Amino acid sequence: MWNAILIPTKNNAILWANALFLFLLLALHMADPMTIVFAYFLETIIIGVIHLAKLWLVSKYGKKSTDPQAQMSGIPMMLFFTVHYGMFVAIQSVFAFTLFESSIPGLKDGFHLIHNYTYILASEGMPLILASIIINNLSYFYTNFWRNEKYKDYAPDNIFMKPYVRIFIQQFVVILAFFFYMLFNSGMIAAMLLILFRLFVDLTLFSIKKDSRMLEILSKKIAKTPEQYPEIKKQLQEYTE
Secondary structure, eight states, X not given: OHHHHXXXXXXXXXXXXXXXXXXXXXXXXXXXXXXXXXXXXXXXXXXXXXXXXXXXXHHHHSOOOXXXXXXXXXXXXXXXXXXXXXXXXXXHHHHHHHHHTTTSTTOOOTTOHHHHHHHHHTSTTHHHHHHXXXXXXXXXXXXXXXXXXXXXXXXXXXXXXXXXXXXXXXXXHHHHHHHHHHHHSOHHHHHXXXXXXXXXXHHHHHHTSTTOHHXXXXXXXXXXXXXXXXXXXXXXXXXXX
């Protein structure tokens, strides 16, 4: 099972390429290690922007909701998501900046969001790292959602909450990075371990995409009865969005 997740293939090559690119930037001293840590944190915003495109596609071409309490779609749903998701990102930002405030010169307390974002966006190597992460996310969006027309499988309310799973992962990533940083007193070790951890998470999520062998294997393992299998498979697939 682990071979199906971890072994490089043509399908997951973009994930491996992104991780190797970040390791190369570190090895060549073209990026500060803590820049990579905060770039992964900024990925939360990138995920939210791409999800707006998903909501628009699902609203226009997807299924209609069967829940009378969830009829919002299109522009109203996108605006609501922007405000709702933005609040979560702001809270996450305060938390992350507060954690690293005393460790990174130049950061102010967590509530100085504009100053802190301006500071980390100007960090050495940030444009290259963000470009790599953006390409990685856009590639996943294209291959896993657009090209196979997966947006036709969902109603808007089916996928509205999906990025919040990634917010939980990103929050865990921030805590993990801070733990590595304090444990080893080294931004380099923290960045390297973080890259490996995120690569594993991304490979795992990618391996359970629609119609994959891993999706079938996990669904059969988790389902306690044959009747549960279709619903488990559907839920696992939705978590990859």
